[in-house]
Amino acid sequence: MSRLDDAWAYVDDRLDLERDRGFFGKAFPAEDSFLLGEVALFCFVVLALTGVFLGMFFEPSTSKVTYEGSVAQFQGQDMPEAFVSVLNITYDVPYGMFIRRLHHWAAHLFVASIGLHMLRVFFTGAYRNPREPNWVVGTGLAVLAMGAAYTGYALPFDEFASTATGIGYNLSNSIPVVGGLVGKVVFGGEFPSSATIPRLYFLHVLVIPVLITGLIVVHMAILLRQKHTERARDGNVETERGVVDADDDDTIVGLPAFPNQAAVSAVVFFLTLATLSLLAGFLPVHNVAAYGPNNPAGTPELIMPDWFLMWVYGFLKILPQWMAFTVPGTGVHVSTEFVGGIVLPTAVIGAVALWPFVDRHEEPTHFTADPLDRPWQTAVGVAAVVFVMVASIAGMNNLLADALGTSTGVVNPVLLVGIVVAPVVGGLLTYRVLRDRAGSARGSEVVADE
Ligand code: HEM
Structure with missing residues (x-):
């Protein structure tokens, strides 16, 4: 008996897992491209954890405070508190720069893995009957992921990000009839007002994450109920639970959720974390010190949204x-x-x-x-x-x-x-x-x- 079997026997003995074989024994097809959804899921976990850390030091306010941190060029200057707090996170809070970069790279990988996951589902026709509802839920998740990234982009209130946020405000204002109201609700009125950063912060740390969490729960519940899709088989497959016919697409063949798929998922989680850590360790992100605080009088030469909003x-x-x-x-x-x-x-x-x-x-x-x-x-x-x-x-x-x-x-x-x-x-x-x-x-x- 392998150690894994021992561990299963022990846990099964205590928790009677075999009884709930419906979930723990659920088959996960061994397809590498099916792991893209998991990468998205794990990025979201990393985003939530690193977000909690950043939230302890970030100040969602544009009131002026005197900077006393370690970036020489800003010493003694009165600047928006949000900008000052991001400078502090980056240069003075222990591990702050690393966690901020981790959060940033996790956001990019989150959106990228969602995009690739969506392409995989599209090109393999995995959205077809009966999975149309999960495709629609997934589309909602993609939109929310971009919304989360957009609202986060604005928070440091530096010159570069706030100009891009101003474009968003102008867009919401351009909506005929209700534009002014939308601008007030999303951006707290005329941009940049003292309400903008608190409003975007509220959306970024509460409203959007709660919606994403809710939709992920629905997405996963539908997935468990409907089971995965599976690649067409070359012939009949012998499994521990009997022989499955080549064309029996009601029965899914794959690894049981526990312990096998759980082990694969753990590997995917740690690989995702390792990739993000490598990126965070070596590649800098949104250099707030170089951009400087929001300057209502000027417009930076180069204004750009994140790559996934470039279209x-x-x-x-x-x-x-x-x-x-x-x-x-x-x-x-x-x-x-x-x-x-x-x-x-x-x-x-x-x-x-x-x-x-x-x-x-x-x-x-x-x-x-x-x-x-x-x-x-x-x-x-x-x-x-x-x-x-x-x-x-x-x-x-x-x-x-x-x-x-x-x-x-x-x-x-x-x-x-x-x-x-x-x-x-x-x-x-x-x-x-x-x-x-x-x-x-x-x-x-x-x-x-x-
Ligand atoms: C936060 C974003 C998302 C997360 C965390 C997520 C997670 C997952 C996971 C873990 C699976 C099972 C494994 C796999 O097939 O990859 C899955 C399946 C699925 N996802 Fe997503 N997903 C997200 C967004 C999307 C999007 C944007 C779409 C499409 C518009 C989508 C449509 C589907 C469909 C139709 C399935 C079932 C596919 C099958 O059974 O083969 N998902 N999702």
Whole structure:
């Protein structure tokens, strides 16, 4: 008997785990790409733990206080308390710089792993009947994750972050009719007001994390209820609980949740933590000392959102002004900010959420599909990825123009055409290649039958 078996026998003896085999014996397919969801989950745990540490030293206030910390250039200056507290965390609180960087990198990995997890679910068709509800819950989680990162970005109240936050305020203000109210609720009124940082802090440390936790619980409950998907089998599989037919997709074959999958998950957790620690140890983050405190009179030369919001920034940068209009007879003005920053992103997120109802399946499917066998769905996925990539490049139009030795006036029309044409071309090419591939596979079957 191995040590693991001994440990199981001991715990089972005390807690009668076998009785709850339904959960502890739940099968987890041994697929590496299925671990991306777990990476997201563990990043969230790291974010919560490091966030608690940072919360003990951060001051959500823009009142001026005199800086007395160890950064020489700011000694004796009166600066916003939020900025001063982040300087203190970074340079004076023991382990503060490391924990702040850990929090930062965990936020990036959180969003990145969610994005990759979503792509895995999309391209393997794991959103199909009966998993549509979990796809919708997942879309909500993706939006909340970006919201958490955005509200956190603003908190140091340095010149760089507060300028980007000001753009968010202008966007919410651009919403026809209710814009002023939204600006008041989310940003505490005219940006930057003394209420902005407390309001964003409240959203960042309470409202959004509670919503994320709630949705993760729902996401996991649905997952446990519906079981995982599994890759189609090559033949019948012999398991400890009997032989499972190759085409029996009601029965999932995999590692039992406890102890095997629990051990795999522990490894994933520590690998995630190790990766984040390495990043935090070697790569600096958002250098508040270099940016300086918010300066209402100036605008920094380079303003940029985080990479995962760059696509929204891209819409804002390349949409031509003529798209703005006033609704006849109402006096309601629809600005390009509103179209690019609110309407288009909402349409993209709405399209993502509704996708499983476009690619509808009447019958439940528990096997994942090979993306190469789904020409039109994979083509749509490729088109969507290309669309987001071109939009993100558009968000960096000034850097692109500099690199090409030209002006944004020249690159913007090209990007505007590119954002429409490149996804269509990418999608059609993918469809063509996959359809031909399916055709030639059918052809070789015919030959084999002769
Ligand atoms: C905080 C964010 C998220 C966390 C922590 C999370 C976590 C997980 C975990 C641990 C699993 C099981 C393992 C796996 O398949 O990877 C899973 C499955 C699933 N997730 Fe997520 N997820 C998140 C966001 C999303 C998003 C953005 C989507 C899609 C829009 C999504 C859709 C799904 C679906 C449909 C399944 C079932 C897939 C299957 O059974 O193969 N999730 N999620």
